[in-house]
Amino acid sequence: MKVEWLRFPLHVIVRPFDGFWDMKYEKKGKGLVALLILVLLIVAVIIQKQFSGFLVNFNDPRYLNSIDEFKYILLPFILWCLGNWSVTTLLDGEGRLKEIMITTAYALTPLVLVYYPTTLVSNFITNEESSFFYLLNSFAGLWFIWLLFVGMMTVHQYTATKTIVTMLLTIVVMAIIVFLGMLVFSLIQQIIGFIYSIYYELIFRN
Amino acid sequence: MRSRRMLIVLAAIVMLVSGAAPAYAASAPYESYNYNYWRDAVPSPEAYMPSRSITGETLGIGNFLEPSDMYAAANGNVYVLDRGNNRIVVMDSGWKLKNVIAGFDNNGKQDGFNKPEGMFVADDGTLYIADTENKRVVILHSDGQLAGIVEKPKSDILASNFEFVPLKLTVDRAKRVYVVTRGVFEGIVQFDSDGTFIGFVGTNKVQPNAADYAWRLYSTKAQRAKMVLFIPTEFSNVDIDSKGFVYATNIDPGSDTPVKRISPSGDDVLKRYGYFPVKGDIRYRQMGNDGGPSQLVDVKVREAGMYSVLDSFRSRIFTYDEEGNLLYEFGGKGNQLGTFKLPVAIEAIGERVAVLDQGRGRIVEFNPTAFGSAVNKAVALHNDGQDQAAVEVWQQVLKLNSNYDIAYIGIGKSYLMEKRNKEAMTYFKLGLDRKDYSVAYKRYRREVIKEHFGQTMTVILVIALASWAAWVVVRYRRRRRLISHEG
Incomplete structure (x- = not known):
């Protein structure tokens, strides 16, 4: 892993149009870096939930579960990429699945950059200053959405309106995927239950 | 096998020893709990234990018949309003019978009560009785002589078909009488010391939810006329604190403020600084046999700004401090001593608490x-x-x-x-x-x-100087590199 690879996301987040263009056509985005960003984000959220200051930490320590964060970050990430890919393939998008994944991951960089220091600082603030904590965190969130928007536009070579429409459609598709997934699971459950009851019927009949 | 036998022997010893302990240490017939920050009901030690029960039979005057109210007066006497027998039973604070007031002399004519629901006793022993079915409030001197009768109020602001059915009442130091009246939604009816109507204080606000509102919006006039009216709920009980503020409860299932402290100007000034609303249980099943919020039927202001409220639905007593923190909970539904069938009134006698169980016609005394x-x-x-x-x-x-x-x-x-x-x-x-x-x-x-001002400033200065120096060095090097590239 070269230093340049690591420096590139920092370039992307301040010069998104330029950066995402380079990512797509100069092949500067790396899958490994995308993975690193994701892992760092998951760790950041875990640390934030566990170690942010008492005044801003409203989590019930009895129910904190680090494995859950994978569920809340990795799963939506994969769903988003799959959903987006499914929609844009039908709507003349130029992005490939790998490009979509790297773009989305790179767009998450501001969250990683902001969460660590705010978590640290939150241990030294009072109630009145806690609004800065929330302000910075929501600022990072907005920054992420802006980057995602620009990234999607560049990757698929869309107009602004089409990007917004496809992004909204992606959310709908995500819901459909979740629905189908649950359907499959419950069907499998039913089948297993059916086989089980047949099995019991047989053994109790001698 | 041997360890098992040992265990049995041990259990036997424990049972023998605990059998010798006083009955006071026995476990309560209910499970006390308190709510933590996350609204979980956490088991808590019992704050009060039932100590004895008092019935009309034990007093030797025949059983109470659906008693409706109870009052522990400042002079140490406890008064029970025996609704079914239309009498007032007076006891001292040790539950010894003092006398029974069954009627009074009304201008030479013997008069009595008819299903009275509420009672208040002033510090000087004056009795105020909400004589419900006679539609009047009777005021008696401490010796049982009639002091006055408050009848149906006359005022321009009252509707012509206004019916005065007093249920519960309380009296402040200026002898103003506050009466909760059946079928009156405007608030608590207030009379001055000579029985003239002053007005209403404290109204329960109606808050229709969004669904109700939308439903009403899209229904025809005829449908709307058939619908349930959005009228405020009535108060269920009142009490008064030493500063003259009226505490009132109401049974409104949707309300987060079933307990109110009403200031003289009619505003609700109850402090609610606790983690959750002052409404009895905050965690309950929404549906089913035992589901739904607490139904607070009585409130008692106690010493040090504390107040206890009585939930007749699950038969529990909740005690709050002045700031609205739930201090403890006790009581429950059941047949044992300390549990109730239909509790209707709660009183505090010093540190003791007494609850009147209408369903079983008895008083249960609790000791802390x-x-x-x-x-x-x-x-x-x-x-x-x-x-x-x-x-x-x-x-x-x-x-x-x-x-x-x-x-x-x-x-x-x-x-x-x-x-x-x-x-x-x-x-x-x-x-x-x-x-x-x-x-x-x-x-x-x-x-x-x-x-650590000195150290802090030193550290900050050193960091600032170091970063400035680093920046200068980097810039110098970069410039040199540029020059060498050009050259």
Whole structure:
């Protein structure tokens, strides 16, 4: 892993149009870096939930579960990429699945950059200053959405309106995927239950 | 096998020994709990234990028949309003019968009560009885002589078909009478000392939810006429504190404010600084046999600003402090001593609590346990401003119940006052009190910075100088590289 690879996301987040263009056509985005960003984000959220200051930490320590964060970050990430890919393939998008994944991951960089220091600082603030904590965190969130928007536009070579429409459609598709997934699971459950009851019927009949 | 036999022997010994212990140490027929910060009902030691029950039979005057109200007066007497027998039973604070008031002399004519629902006794012993079916309020001197009768009020603001059916009442120091009346939604009816109607105080507000509102919007006039009206609920009971503020309860399933403290100008001024609303149970099943919010039918203002409310639905007694923190809960539905069929009234006699069970026609007396009286004592000390003395009592409470958030916060507040900020922070954190923690932390932080001002400034200066130097070096190198590239 070269230093340049690591420096590139920092370039992307301040010069998104330029950066995402380079990512797509100069092949500067790396899958490994995308993975690193994701892992760092998951760790950041875990640390934030566990170690942010008492005044801003409203989590019930009895129910904190680090494995859950994978569920809340990795799963939506994969769903988003799959959903987006499914929609844009039908709507003349130029992005490939790998490009979509790297773009989305790179767009998450501001969250990683902001969460660590705010978590640290939150241990030294009072109630009145806690609004800065929330302000910075929501600022990072907005920054992420802006980057995602620009990234999607560049990757698929869309107009602004089409990007917004496809992004909204992606959310709908995500819901459909979740629905189908649950359907499959419950069907499998039913089948297993059916086989089980047949099995019991047989053994109790001698 | 052998260990098992040992266990049996051990169990037998334990049973024998515990059998010798006083009955007082027996477990209560209910399970006490308190709500923690996350609204879980956490088991708690019992604050009050049932000690005895009093029926009409034990007093030797025949059983109570659907008694409706009870009042413990300042002179030590306890009055029970025996609705079914249309009489008032007077006892002393040791539950010894004093006398029975079955009627009074009304201008030479013998008069009595007809299904009276509510009663109040002033400090001088004057009795106020809501004589419900006779549609009047009867005022008797302490010796049973008639002092006055308040009849249906006459006023321009009352509708012509207004019916005066008094249910519950209370009286302030200026002898103004506050009457909860059946079928009146405008609030509590207020009379002055000579029985003239003054007006209404305290109204329950109606808050239709969005669904109701939308439903009404899209229904025809005929449909709307058939719908349930959005009228405010009536109050279920009243009490008065030493400052003359009326405490009132109402049974409104959707309300988060079923307990109100009504100021003389009619505003609700109850303090609700606790983690959750003052409404009895906050965690309950929505549906089913035992589902739904608490139905508060009585409120009793106790010493040190505490007040107890009685939930007739699940037969529980909730006690709050002046700031609206739930202190303890006890009681329950059932057949044993300490559980009720249909509790209707609660009174406090000193530190003891008495509950009138209408369904079973008896009074149940509760005595505080070590835990309960420690809490009462600490609250009283805190209310008195003696926070430092309260700390010791709170520590005692914590020994009996280490889940008691209010104790942690109480200790923290005292430490905060003594400027022991670091310790205060620890206790506020244990009590999950973020607001006070912030105050303590702010002071602590200032203290630390002040103490280490020299070091802090040195560190900051060194960091600033170092980064400036680094920047200069980097710029110098870069420029040199550029020059060498060009050259």
